[in-house]
Amino acid sequence: MTGSEQDPIEVPSTLVNTLVKAEQWVVMTGSGISAESGVPTFRDAQTGLWAQYNPQQLATQEAFKNNPHVVWQWYQWRRELIRNTSPNPAHRALVELQRLRPNLILVTQNVDGLHQRAGSTNVIEFHGNIHRNKCSHCQKPGPESEAAQPPDCAQCGELLRPNVVWFGESIPRVALQAAAQAIETCDVFFSVGTSSLVYPAAALAETALTRQAVVVEINLNPTPLSSRADFALQGFAGQWLPAITDLVRAG
Numbered sequence: 215m216t217g218s219e220q221d222p223i224e225v226p227s228t229l230v231n232t233l234v235k236a237e238q239w240v241v242m243t244g245s246g247i248s249a250e251s252g253v254p255t256f257r258d259a260q261t262g263l264w265a266q267y268n269p270q271q272l273a274t275q276e277a278f279k280n281n282p283h284v285v286w287q288w289y290q291w292r293r294e295l296i297r298n299t300s301p302n303p304a305h306r307a308l309v310e311l312q313r314l315r316p317n318l319i320l321v322t323q324n325v326d327g328l329h330q331r332a333g334s335t336n337v338i339e340f341h342g343n344i345h346r347n348k349c350s351h352c353q354k355p356g357p358e359s360e361a362a363q364p365p366d367c368a369q370c371g372e373l374l375r376p377n378v379v380w381f382g383e384s385i386p387r388v389a390l391q392a393a394a395q396a397i398e399t400c401d402v403f404f405s406v407g408t409s410s411l412v413y414p415a416a417a418l419a420e421t422a423l424t425r426q427a428v429v430v431e432i433n434l435n436p437t438p439l440s441s442r443a444d445f446a447l448q449g450f451a452g453q454w455l456p457a458i459t460d461l462v463r464a465g
């Protein structure tokens with residue numbers, strides 16, 4: 215069941231007043247928003263042939279070095295899963311919010327590209343994008359590929375790999391700096407569909423709290439952020455974000 219199928223909800227009036235006045239927004243999204251489109255979360259994606267594998271043992275440099283074919287095939291399978299999904303009402307609401315608030319900065323932990331497919335622009339991708347490739351050696355960007363085997367890099371001849379952040383790797387410096395700069399001036403910070411457990415992404419909400427921005431959480435279940443957020447809205451992003459968008463537009 216998606217957020218659009220739920221009973222109507224009421225956005226707190228105090229939050230509405232804050233959002234109507236707020237100009238500088240930062241919205242961080244996690245796997246929960248994509249799950250509403252049918253994208254399996256990272257740890258739920260193991261079915262069929264891949265049920266025998268631990269995703270945390272596949273998404274590493276060591277795994278790719280030892281068996282690049284298996285890792286590449288796993289990512290090709292995941293890419294196909296994502297291609298068969300579509301942006302949901304939460305993704306589309308963020309597109310409209312960005313139109314209403316051009317200063318809105320969107321940060322995502324997701325690698326599926328659904329925000330861009332919905333129409334969001336200038337998305338800060340904390341963990342990369344599963345549809346892009348890069349060289350496993352020289353890091354140069356490589357073309358998309360549907361090949362069954364990882365292609366060779368046109369620059370150095372080494373194998374291409376998915377351009378995502380694997381376990382043990384750092385968040386891209388440019389993404390970190392852009393997100394940190396946005397937090398410095400934001401009036402309101404949204405944490406949407408994220409567990410608030412994965413760092414350094416979880417630190418963004420903590421920084422926003424320290425800087426006394428209004429922090430709003432939207433999530434199906436309570437998280438470590440819930441008790442500290444100014445507003446903890448429990449439920450589907452696909453219901454809350456369209457309702458919030460309508461009120462901001464009307465305000």
